[in-house]
Amino acid sequence: MKASNNDFSIHVATVNGSGSQTANTTLMRAIFQMGVPVSGKNLFPSNIAGLPTWFTIRVSERGYLARTRRNDVLVAMNPETSVEDIASMGPGSILLLNEGVPAPKIPDDRVVYKVPFNKLVEPLVPDAKLRKLVVNMIYVGVVSHLLGIDFEEVDHALTAQLGRKPKALDMNRAAVKLGAEYATEHLKPAPFRVERRNKTADKVLIEGNQAGALGALFGGVTFLSWYPITPSSSLAESLQGYLERYRRDPKTGEATFAVVQAEDEIAAIGMVLGASWTGARAMTTTSGPGLSLMTEFTGFAYYAEIPAVIWDIQRVGPSTGLPTRTSQADLLSTAFMSHGDTKHIILLPATVEDCYTFGMRAFDLAERFQTPVFVLSDLDIGMNTWMSDPFQYPDKPWDRGKVLTAEDLAKTAKFERYRDLDGDGIPYRTLPGTDHPLAGYFTRGSGHDEQALYTENPDTYKRVMDRLAAKYETARVAVPPPVIDRTKGAEIGILGFGSSHWAILEARDRLAADGLTTSYLLLKALPFTKEVKSFLESMKVIYVVEQNRDAQMKALLTMEYPELATKLRSILHYDGLPIDAQSIVDQVQEREREGVLSR
Amino acid sequence: MTPEKTAPEQAANGNKNRIGLTVADYRGAKSTLCPGCGHDAITGSIIQAAFEAGIEPHRVAKLSGIGCSSKTPAYFLSRSHGFNAVHGRMPSIATGVSVANRSLTLLGVSGDGDTASIGLGQFLHLVRRNVPLLYIVENNGVYGLTKGQFSATADVGSKAKSGRVNELMPIDVCALAIELGCGFVARSFSGDPKQLRPILKAALSHRGTAVVDVISPCVTFNNHEGSTKSYLNVKEHDAPLHDIFFIPRYENIEVDYAPGESREVTLHDGSRITLKKLGEDYDPGDALRALETIHHGRQEDKFVTGLLYVDPDKEPFEQDLKLVETPLASLPLEKVRPPKEVLDEVMSGLMTGKA
Numbered sequence: 001m002k003a004s005n006n007d008f009s010i011h012v013a014t015v016n017g018s019g020s021q022t023a024n025t026t027l028m029r030a031i032f033q034m035g036v037p038v039s040g041k042n043l044f045p046s047n048i049a050g051l052p053t054w055f056t057i058r059v060s061e062r063g064y065l066a067r068t069r070r071n072d073v074l075v076a077m078n079p080e081t082s083v084e085d086i087a088s089m090g091p092g093s094i095l096l097l098n099e100g101v102p103a104p105k106i107p108d109d110r111v112v113y114k115v116p117f118n119k120l121v122e123p124l125v126p127d128a129k130l131r132k133l134v135v136n137m138i139y140v141g142v143v144s145h146l147l148g149i150d151f152e153e154v155d156h157a158l159t160a161q162l163g164r165k166p167k168a169l170d171m172n173r174a175a176v177k178l179g180a181e182y183a184t185e186h187l188k189p190a191p192f193r194v195e196r197r198n199k200t201a202d203k204v205l206i207e208g209n210q211a212g213a214l215g216a217l218f219g220g221v222t223f224l225s226w227y228p229i230t231p232s233s234s235l236a237e238s239l240q241g242y243l244e245r246y247r248r249d250p251k252t253g254e255a256t257f258a259v260v261q262a263e264d265e266i267a268a269i270g271m272v273l274g275a276s277w278t279g280a281r282a283m284t285t286t287s288g289p290g291l292s293l294m295t296e297f298t299g300f301a302y303y304a305e306i307p308a309v310i311w312d313i314q315r316v317g318p319s320t321g322l323p324t325r326t327s328q329a330d331l332l333s334t335a336f337m338s339h340g341d342t343k344h345i346i347l348l349p350a351t352v353e354d355c356y357t358f359g360m361r362a363f364d365l366a367e368r369f370q371t372p373v374f375v376l377s378d379l380d381i382g383m384n385t386w387m388s389d390p391f392q393y394p395d396k397p398w399d400r401g402k403v404l405t406a407e408d409l410a411k412t413a414k415f416e417r418y419r420d421l422d423g424d425g426i427p428y429r430t431l432p433g434t435d436h437p438l439a440g441y442f443t444r445g446s447g448h449d450e451q452a453l454y455t456e457n458p459d460t461y462k463r464v465m466d467r468l469a470a471k472y473e474t475a476r477v478a479v480p481p482p483v484i485d486r487t488k489g490a491e492i493g494i495l496g497f498g499s500s501h502w503a504i505l506e507a508r509d510r511l512a513a514d515g516l517t518t519s520y521l522l523l524k525a526l527p528f529t530k531e532v533k534s535f536l537e538s539m540k541v542i543y544v545v546e547q548n549r550d551a552q553m554k555a556l557l558t559m560e561y562p563e564l565a566t567k568l569r570s571i572l573h574y575d576g577l578p579i580d581a582q583s584i585v586d587q588v589q590e591r592e593r594e595g596v597l598s599r
Numbered sequence: 600m601t602p603e604k605t606a607p608e609q610a611a612n613g614n615k616n617r618i619g620l621t622v623a624d625y626r627g628a629k630s631t632l633c634p635g636c637g638h639d640a641i642t643g644s645i646i647q648a649a650f651e652a653g654i655e656p657h658r659v660a661k662l663s664g665i666g667c668s669s670k671t672p673a674y675f676l677s678r679s680h681g682f683n684a685v686h687g688r689m690p691s692i693a694t695g696v697s698v699a700n701r702s703l704t705l706l707g708v709s710g711d712g713d714t715a716s717i718g719l720g721q722f723l724h725l726v727r728r729n730v731p732l733l734y735i736v737e738n739n740g741v742y743g744l745t746k747g748q749f750s751a752t753a754d755v756g757s758k759a760k761s762g763r764v765n766e767l768m769p770i771d772v773c774a775l776a777i778e779l780g781c782g783f784v785a786r787s788f789s790g791d792p793k794q795l796r797p798i799l800k801a802a803l804s805h806r807g808t809a810v811v812d813v814i815s816p817c818v819t820f821n822n823h824e825g826s827t828k829s830y831l832n833v834k835e836h837d838a839p840l841h842d843i844f845f846i847p848r849y850e851n852i853e854v855d856y857a858p859g860e861s862r863e864v865t866l867h868d869g870s871r872i873t874l875k876k877l878g879e880d881y882d883p884g885d886a887l888r889a890l891e892t893i894h895h896g897r898q899e900d901k902f903v904t905g906l907l908y909v910d911p912d913k914e915p916f917e918q919d920l921k922l923v924e925t926p927l928a929s930l931p932l933e934k935v936r937p938p939k940e941v942l943d944e945v946m947s948g949l950m951t952g953k954a
Binding site: 202203204205206214217218219220221222223225242246247248249253254255256257258260262263264266267268269270271272273274275276277278279280281282296297300390391393394397398430431432433434435436437439440441442443444445446453454 | 628656657658660672673677678679680681682683684685688690691692693694695696697698699700702703720721724728920921922923924926927928929930932934935936937939941942945946949950
């Protein structure tokens with residue numbers, strides 16, 4: 001497939017900490033403002049400054065937002081990586097090189113532009129330190145000229161970012177202008193361009209972590225404790241920013257929330273449990289290693305039945321792994337997190353909109369079911385920029401679950417903390433401070449009976465465990481159901497979740513164009529709902545797409561539906577880069593060919 | 600002037616505290632610890648202190664970790680909510696509870712293993728944040744539930760039942776707490792309820808973290824000859840700094856001592872601690888002196904007990920957080936869900952794709 005107008009991607013190679021983020025965001029927003037869908041993906045090292053970093057802007061009139069393996073425009077600013085960067089570009093691509101960067105021999109079917117960025121910036125910015133930050137803005141001017149990006153839109157995007165710093169704005173404007181003038185004089189426009197469309201009107205550009213923070217804000221969060229860890233920190237920090245802005249009385253300075261930066265993730269989840277037990281809406285945010293530290297308390301919360309909302313922004317493990325790369329490999333360990341028999345409710349956001357709605361819904365589920373609820377996002381959704389419809393204001397109040405007040409207790413003869421009165425496995429709880437002699441009870445992680453009293457009685461232990469299992473069954477009808485897109489006559493199914501969604505959408509179109517139609521189930525939560533089973537039953541073969549090595553979702557499906565397991569085939573992607581459509585198409589087509597041959 | 604009560608009436612009222620509850624209302628389930636355990640004596644002192652202070656049981660949250668000591672919250676204040684957490688992590692639970700409902704009184708019980716080993720990090724951070732709670736360490740220098748291993752508070756030279764001698768430096772939780780600016784640090788002995796009760800009552804009146812380390816001999820695993828924390832050894836080497844009296848804010852009692860014989864500390868809620876000199880004059884407002892006293896005591900094989908350090912005016916954690924008066928746990932939806940205009944404002948800021 002060749003690049004064409006409104007269908008290409010720009011790959012910018014720079015150095016960490018050089019201010020390239022402002023430049024890249026300006027380019028991306030300017031294209032977005034021209035009505036053409038874009039997505040932005042950061043590929044950054046686990047480092048603060050001085051190491052190579054890449055940013056890819058995908059321009060897609062059809063609205064494909066997944067990563068693409070094909071880059072059509074390279075901006076090679078970093079001499080450390082330029083040889084490899086240039087070598088990775090295919091025929092027909094455009095190479096914009098910072099004059100003087102090392103380069104291999106470049107075949108004739110690439111279009112090469114050399115720009116003396118360093119020479120250009122010198123007279124503009126006398127201060128050498130500042131120069132390093134401004135030089136990137138020159139390529140914004142050059143690229144805009146080459147690709148026909150409207151300069152008014154560039155200026156608008158730049159102002160949106162730097163409007164509050166007039167000096168910096170002026171200097172960056174001058175840099176854009178300089179680049180544009182140089183390009184007009186010396187370079188011919190590229191063979192493909194951005195053309196105005198009307199496909200982004202009323203859309204927003206947002207990162208998943210920011211969306212999750214907004215969800216928590218409107219979900220009425222009152223307590224956040226967290227320990228800094230990439231790639232989840234921006235969720236906590238973004239939430240703290242919104243809370244400071246919208247939940248602190250500007251007159252009195254009083255807050256309707258508390259944010260505590262804990263000493264580690266064990267303390268973070270401990271504080272959440274303490275706060276939830278007391279009746280606050282409490283959450284924590286973390287990533288792989290932090291999640292592992294929360295394991296013991298998670299089992300406690302499951303057994304003692306305490307609500308908690310835990311966001312895991314997945315990154316590549318095991319151990320420190322690749323801390324700035326994306327993955328879906330925490331699924332299996334989270335589904336059963338803790339020693340002993342445990343199983344958890346998990347929400348699986350695929351879009352930034354899901355991050356927003358699950359940000360609220362996770363609280364409702366945690367309080368309704370009095371149990372930890374995990375939101376398994378990932379670095380790709382969480383830290384990259386996505387186009388979305390604007391979020392809707394909640395049309396329902398919150399669900400605080402089964403909480404008995406002193407007035408409720410006054411109407412009853414006894415209160416038993418762990419008695420299943422409604423047949424749904426969910427008992428009633430009281431909050432500390434409830435002014436009634438019956439209200440108090442003793443929460444413990446050791447064996448307990450319906451009255452929360454200590455016991456090692458075998459029958460009682462089993463009865464409590466069976467009720468917890470029954471509660472999990474009740475959750476099946478309460479969690480968000482999957483989204484199913486059936487194609488008439490299709491016998492091949494695709495099952496995916498989380499950030500794989502975008503690559504799957506695109507892959508289905510490509511497969512269909514090659515004559516293979518598919519139906520699609522986008523899973524949104526665990527436990528599996530009845531729709532999952534009927535989808536599996538209705539398909540001849542189901543490709544389970546996931547970003548991990550061990551086919552973790554397929555393993556869960558196999559446990560749940562052993563009789564359907566022979567229909568499941570895995571499409572796996574686990575190199576730390578977001579999954580792309582072509583990887584899915586190639587694997588499906590290969591497996592289908594094998595299938596035909598063996599027949 | 601209230602009319603004078605008749606003798607029988609006084610006797611009846613004598614069984615009730617100022618909020619009309621009897622001591623039985625502060626009791627809990629029957630203890631399952633070994634007969635004679637120092638922890639049970641501390642439980643008795645907690646019950647008596649809470650009764651005498653007239654604390655409303657429903658306003659108390661009892662918290663603990665794991666270990667013999669951490670079982671004890673089940674044995675007092677059965678009307679209160681209790682939270683028996685995982686090993687060494689009670690401080691984080693306490694922090695969450697305290698922030699979620701600032702009107703509760705938090706009473707935490709931990710042990711030397713729970714606090715000084717597995718939970719040392721959380722303990723120190725709790726103190727550093729000054730989370731309002733009474734944190735009692737029931738300190739016997741030994742792991743009881745797992746049958747007699749040394750804990751991190753075992754003294755150098757102390758002999759285990761197995762005959763092993765501890766060579767490692769003990770961790771002194773009081774010294775650590777003082778170092779981190781804790782506003783109320785005391786040490787006592789389970790066998791001295793006369794000293795322990797006023798300390799507990801004063802600690803319950805303190806706003807901020809109050810650390811009370813109570814030496815509490817383990818009758819089963821650490822009560823033999825050669826153990827520094829045996830009942831006899833502690834009794835013999837107990838070196839009280841002063842006699843302690845607590846006068847609650849609602850009582851207007853004057854204690855008269857000759858000048859120079861006593862010191863008085865007024866807590867933030869108006870209640871007062873009177874310290875009657877025993878031997879040397881001791882100023883509990885001097886942190887350096889407190890640390891020095893602890894060190895000297897250790898060198899001389901003495902358990903220095905009493906109010907080691909007090910600073911009633913340290914800002915508690917919820918003031919650092921500038922929380923609203925209403926507990927976070929009780930805020931209604933309209934207080935915590937911003938109006939639609941806020942979402943519209945945020946969304947329009949993200950909406951740069953012009954029509």
